Amino acid sequence: MDREALFQQIKKKNSYLCIGLDTDLEKIPQHLRSTADPIFEFNKQIIDATHEYCVAYKPNIAFYEALGPKGWESLQKTMDYIPKGLFTIADAKRGDIGNTSALYARTFFEYFNFDSVTVAPYMGEDSVKPFLYKDKWVILLAHTSNPGSSDFQLIESVVTGRKLYEEVLLKSQRWATPDQLMYVVGATQAEKMESIRAQAPEHFFLVPGIGAQGGDLKMVSQYGMNAQCGLLVNSARAIIYASNGQDFAQRARQEAVNVRDEMARHLQDYYK
Numbered sequence: 120m121d122r123e124a125l126f127q128q129i130k131k132k133n134s135y136l137c138i139g140l141d142t143d144l145e146k147i148p149q150h151l152r153s154t155a156d157p158i159f160e161f162n163k164q165i166i167d168a169t170h171e172y173c174v175a176y177k178p179n180i181a182f183y184e185a186l187g188p189k190g191w192e193s194l195q196k197t198m199d200y201i202p203k204g205l206f207t208i209a210d211a212k213r214g215d216i217g218n219t220s221a222l223y224a225r226t227f228f229e230y231f232n233f234d235s236v237t238v239a240p241y242m243g244e245d246s247v248k249p250f251l252y253k254d255k256w257v258i259l260l261a262h263t264s265n266p267g268s269s270d271f272q273l274i275e276s277v278v279t280g281r282k283l284y285e286e287v288l289l290k291s292q293r294w295a296t297p298d299q300l301m302y303v304v305g306a307t308q309a310e311k312m313e314s315i316r317a318q319a320p321e322h323f324f325l326v327p328g329i330g331a332q333g334g335d336l337k338m339v340s341q342y343g344m345n346a347q348c349g350l351l352v353n354s355a356r357a358i359i360y361a362s363n364g365q366d367f368a369q370r371a372r373q374e375a376v377n378v379r380d381e382m383a384r385h386l387q388d389y390y391k
């Protein structure tokens with residue numbers, strides 16, 4: 120899916136919500152656990168209940184690979200089930216020497232047919248470039264949402280005066296256009312959103328960290344939006360585990376509607 124098509128989806132649905140399919144056997148409702156494929160059954164019902172209110176789904180690969188071959192099978196079935204027109208993100212945080220990255224890219228783009236994959240920039244250009252496929256996206260970690268993000272990402276270069284995440288933003292823009300490259304910017308970094316947006320004015324940002332991690336959707340939207348929206352804001356646990364009873368899908372839908380309604384207001388404010 121290209122940038123314009125993504126923007127059209129956002130406008131059509133009045134939403135830039137990405138739902139994280141971080142599906143954990145320990146957390147899904149009891150009544151699903153005896154089904155043949157509880158992970159897929161859960162995802163299927165979540166997708167049915169929420170797909171009208173979001174523009175993207177992001178399965179975090181850890182939840183699937185932890186289950187071995189059965190987990191990969193649940194992932195494949197989930198990918199086949201996600202309706203056409205929704206953007207898909209393999210949250211795999213990969214990146215290795217070139218020939219290995221090329222195989223990771225093949226896994227997620229060719230085998231599973233994801234639109235995008237999250238990639239760690241630490242190993243540099245030759246580890247990222249194999250993920251640059253026609254009509255696919257690299258989503259590069261820039262400033263992440265977790266407490267440890269300050270360990271390395273905020274280290275300032277004595278040569279350039281820039282922080283490491285700022286170097287990532289600056290240098291990687293030479294590797295790919297905003298039609299192929301997005302950045303991960305944590306919602307918990309909302310106070311830096313304005314300056315990050317200034318450093319990457321055109322790119323889409325994948326913004327995880329609202330909901331369970333307490334990030335601020337209003338600030339993210341106010342400072343992060345650009346002319347093509349430029350935001351995919353992710354929420355996983357707060358939506359998919361809104362209830363662990365029989366009503367889990369209905370409650371997930373209600374949470375998704377609530378986030379969508381707030382997003383619709385932010386879009387209206389920006390484009391008025």
Ligand SMILES: O=C(O)c1cc(=O)[nH]c(=O)n1[C@@H]1O[C@H](COP(=O)(O)O)[C@@H](O)[C@H]1O
Nearest residue numbers: 179210237263264305327331332354355356
């Ligand atoms: O790349 C990511 O998606 C990601 C980057 C980041 O900085 N922080 C972050 O939480 N994530 C992912 O986003 C999801 C957040 O889930 P919730 O906190 O449950 O909404 C998890 O799958 C994380 O792995």
